[in-house]
Amino acid sequence: MGVYSTNEIRGGMKVVIDGDPCIIIDNEFVKPGKGQAFNRIKTKNLKTGRVVERTYKSGDTLEAADVIDLEAQYLYNDGHEWHFMCRESFEQFSMNEAAVGETKQWLKEQADCVLTLWNGVPLAVTAPNFVVLKIIETDPGVRGDTSGGGGKPAKLESGAVVRVPLFVQEGEIIKVDTRHGEYVARAKE
Amino acid sequence: MANMSQEQKNDHIDCLAWQPSASIEHLKRRAKLMAIIRDFFAKREILEIETPLLSHASVTDPYVLGIPARFQHHGATSETAVYLQTSPEYPMKRLLAAGSGSIYQISKAFRQGDMGRYHNPEFTLLEWYRLGFNHLDLMNEVDALLQTVLHCEPADRVTYSELFTTLLGINPHTASTEQLMQYVQDHIEITTVDNDRNTCLHLLLTHCIEPRIGRHRPLCIYDFPITQAALAKIRDTENPPVASRFEVYFRGLELANGFHELQDSDEQRERFHQDILYRVKHQIPSVPIDEHFLAALQAGLPDCAGVALGIDRLMMLALHADSISDVMSFAFDRA
Known part of the structure; x- marks a missing residue:
C-alpha cells in the first residue's frame, strides 16, 4: 500500500498508526498566522476502538492500511472459532471470540454481516443495522x-x-x- | 451516498460544484456587515485605499508563503517572477511614509498551502494603520470594531506572559527552549517536536491555550516575546524586553494581529536577513527582500500602529458558521 500526505487525508480513510489499522475520523489544519502548519488528526483504532488525536507536521505522511469490508454470511461457531463466508467469492474466514466481540450477540446461523479484513485477515465483524x-x-x-x-x-x-x-x-x-x-x-x- | 460507487459519488459532487459554497442568505448578510465596517472607518475619517495584489517582492516570514505568479510582456520570451500578496502591509506603509495619513484597505490576500476549516488560500483581509497610535490604542479600536460588527461584549486583555503563566505555569520569555519542548511533549500528542522556540510557543498556544480562551468575549493578547516581534517595535525598557504586538482571539479563531510599527530601516533589514537565514536552514524557498519598503522606512515612517483582521473569520463569527467556506461565495475547491 502507499502513503497519504496529511493534506490528502479525509474522514473514512484507513491508515496504519503504531502498527495498528485505524480509520480517520477528522483531519483539522492548524496554523497560527506566523507559525508552522500542523494537522490535528483524529483516528479510531480498528482493533481496540480507541479514539486518539495526534498532531502531525503538515506534509508528513501516514501509511495506508489495506483494510476492506466484505459482505459475508455467518456460518457457525465450533466453540473456539466463528466461521464466515464471503457472499461473492465463497471464501471462508474464521475469527476467535475476542475478535467477534459484542457482535456475536446478533449473529444467528446464515445471518448477513460485514467482515472487515486487514491484510486479508478478519479484523472485525459488524452486524447489519x-x-x-x-x-x-x-x-x-x-x-x-x-x-x-x-x-x-x-x-x-x-x-x-x-x-x-x-x-x-x-x-x-x-x-x-x-x-x-x-x-x-x-x-x- | 452510502450505496454509490466512487464514480457515482464523483459525478454527484461534480454536478453540484458550480453552486456557491455560501448560501445566498449568508452573502446578503456579509454585504450588510461590509457596509457597517466601511461606515466604521468613514466615521473616523480614515482613508480607504487600494494597493497591488501582484508584487515583485514577497514577505520573508518563514511560515507566511506567497503564491508565485509569472508576468510576461506581449511577444517576450522571458518571464518575470511575481507574487500574489500575503498582506498589503508593505505598500500601505509606503503610502504612510508618503504622507497618506491614517488609511485602511479591504483586499484579497493569498497564502501558499493554507487550506482547512479556518483557512482558504485566498481570503479577505481588513488592514488599517493609525498615526500616533501605539499597539494598545489600536487594540481598543479593534475592540470597538468587534463590538460594532458582532454586538459582542468588550474584549478582555491579557499580556502574553500573564496568559502563559496563569494557564500553563510557564514564563514564555525566560523558559529555555528545552523546557518548552518538554512541556509540549508532556501535554500534546505529537509525532515530533522541533528544537525551535517559536514553534513550541505556537503549539502551546494553539493546543493548550486557545481552547480555553475567548469563549464568551474576545481576548486581546499583547506584548509578545521578542522572537515573535515580526514588524513590531521592541521595548528594551521592559524586563524582559517585549514586542509591541497584539493578537485577538474569539471563539476558537485567531482574528487579528497588530503592531506598534517598527520604524528603523536598519533593524527591519536585519530582521528580514534573519528570516532568510532561517528559511535557508529549514529548506524553505527564499524570496527577494522588498527594497521599496525598506527605502520607505529609510525615508521615514510616521509613528503608527497597524493591524490585519481576517474578514472571512469575522463573518464566521457573525453568522455562526462552522467553516470558512460557509461565508465565501466560492471556496478554493470550487474556485
Whole structure:
C-alpha cells in the first residue's frame, strides 16, 4: 500500500498508526498566522476502538492500511472459532471470540454481516443495522398494557438481551437496531 | 451516498460544484456587515485605499508563503517572477511614509498551502494603520470594531506572559527552549517536536491555550516575546524586553494581529536577513527582500500602529458558521 500526505487525508480513510489499522475520523489544519502548519488528526483504532488525536507536521505522511469490508454470511461457531463466508467469492474466514466481540450477540446461523479484513485477515465483524430475531425468553406482559412505557428484558435466539414493550411475548419475532441494541417493532418471519 | 460507487459519488459532487459554497442568505448578510465596517472607518475619517495584489517582492516570514505568479510582456520570451500578496502591509506603509495619513484597505490576500476549516488560500483581509497610535490604542479600536460588527461584549486583555503563566505555569520569555519542548511533549500528542522556540510557543498556544480562551468575549493578547516581534517595535525598557504586538482571539479563531510599527530601516533589514537565514536552514524557498519598503522606512515612517483582521473569520463569527467556506461565495475547491 502507499502513503497519504496529511493534506490528502479525509474522514473514512484507513491508515496504519503504531502498527495498528485505524480509520480517520477528522483531519483539522492548524496554523497560527506566523507559525508552522500542523494537522490535528483524529483516528479510531480498528482493533481496540480507541479514539486518539495526534498532531502531525503538515506534509508528513501516514501509511495506508489495506483494510476492506466484505459482505459475508455467518456460518457457525465450533466453540473456539466463528466461521464466515464471503457472499461473492465463497471464501471462508474464521475469527476467535475476542475478535467477534459484542457482535456475536446478533449473529444467528446464515445471518448477513460485514467482515472487515486487514491484510486479508478478519479484523472485525459488524452486524447489519437492523436484524429480525425471535424472542426465546421473556416474562409474560401485564394484561391490558399496550403502551411502550416501561418495558421488560427479552432474550433473543442469537443471545442478545433487549428491552421490549410489555405486550411483546415469548416466541414473537422482532426487529432490533443493533447499533444501540434497541427494539424497533414486531416483525413477520 | 452510502450505496454509490466512487464514480457515482464523483459525478454527484461534480454536478453540484458550480453552486456557491455560501448560501445566498449568508452573502446578503456579509454585504450588510461590509457596509457597517466601511461606515466604521468613514466615521473616523480614515482613508480607504487600494494597493497591488501582484508584487515583485514577497514577505520573508518563514511560515507566511506567497503564491508565485509569472508576468510576461506581449511577444517576450522571458518571464518575470511575481507574487500574489500575503498582506498589503508593505505598500500601505509606503503610502504612510508618503504622507497618506491614517488609511485602511479591504483586499484579497493569498497564502501558499493554507487550506482547512479556518483557512482558504485566498481570503479577505481588513488592514488599517493609525498615526500616533501605539499597539494598545489600536487594540481598543479593534475592540470597538468587534463590538460594532458582532454586538459582542468588550474584549478582555491579557499580556502574553500573564496568559502563559496563569494557564500553563510557564514564563514564555525566560523558559529555555528545552523546557518548552518538554512541556509540549508532556501535554500534546505529537509525532515530533522541533528544537525551535517559536514553534513550541505556537503549539502551546494553539493546543493548550486557545481552547480555553475567548469563549464568551474576545481576548486581546499583547506584548509578545521578542522572537515573535515580526514588524513590531521592541521595548528594551521592559524586563524582559517585549514586542509591541497584539493578537485577538474569539471563539476558537485567531482574528487579528497588530503592531506598534517598527520604524528603523536598519533593524527591519536585519530582521528580514534573519528570516532568510532561517528559511535557508529549514529548506524553505527564499524570496527577494522588498527594497521599496525598506527605502520607505529609510525615508521615514510616521509613528503608527497597524493591524490585519481576517474578514472571512469575522463573518464566521457573525453568522455562526462552522467553516470558512460557509461565508465565501466560492471556496478554493470550487474556485
